[in-house]
Amino acid sequence: DSGVTQTPKHLITATGQRVTLRCSPRSGDLSVYWYQQSLDQGLQFLIQYYNGEERAKGNILERFSAQQFPDLHSELNLSSLELGDSALYFCASSVASSETQYFGPGTRLLVL
Amino acid sequence: EDQVTQSPEALRLQEGESSSLNCSYTVSGLRGLFWYRQDPGKGPEFLFTLYSAGEEKEKERLKATLTKKESFLHITAPKPEDSATYLCAVQANTGNQFYFGTGTSLTVIP
Numbered sequence: 001d002s003g004v005t006q007t008p009k010h011l012i013t014a015t016g017q018r019v020t021l022r023c024s025p026r027s028g029d030l031s032v033y034w035y036q037q038s039l040d041q042g043l044q045f046l047i048q049y050y051n052g053e054e055r056a057k058g059n060i061l062e063r064f065s066a067q068q069f070p071d072l073h074s075e076l077n078l079s080s081l082e083l084g085d086s087a088l089y090f091c092a093s094s095v096a097s098s099e100t101q102y103f104g105p106g107t108r109l110l111v112l
Numbered sequence: 113e114d115q116v117t118q119s120p121e122a123l124r125l126q127e128g129e130s131s132s133l134n135c136s137y138t139v140s141g142l143r144g145l146f147w148y149r150q151d152p153g154k155g156p157e158f159l160f161t162l163y164s165a166g167e168e169k170e171k172e173r174l175k176a177t178l179t180k181k182e183s184f185l186h187i188t189a190p191k192p193e194d195s196a197t198y199l200c201a202v203q204a205n206t207g208n209q210f211y212f213g214t215g216t217s218l219t220v221i222p
Binding site for chain 2: 002004033035041042043044045048056058088090092100101102103104105106108
């Protein structure tokens, strides 16, 4: 158990809908990262927050957005969902920006 | 362009048969290289962090090494429970992004 929690574990929704994924980092960690992992691709970095502020942006679609709240938990919002958005979404946390990341168990999203 | 390539894509070993996994990278200055283990449907589990060429880290049957252009994960006398996908990631000095390779799927046969 890494200490990073993600909810929900599974999510089934329809195309065009909007969902919110939630992540609580390990106690003491200030950085939160979001990744997408689909079958045909490796882990794709989406976005990083550090102590409430956006620190780095990867291959995140405009339909996706994220934020980190004062209590350091983070939410990833996915809107206008498409079939191709079906994937595992992982959250990771680290103490600072350049430290080892610890991953949560992931949220499996299925868009029908 | 920053890039991480892992080889082989898949590896089947007999129990006790030692081998190495490769991770080659091109980044504009390496801040850190990370090895993770991932079981199907689960989050990656941290194994090692390496920061500079020549550095080595060991944990049980695993040993990670780093050169200026690649890293190796050596597995000595593997057991079936070592079966998993092993992921390599790098962080460049410029920016804060982490780049992951697509992994090596290891199967250890009893």
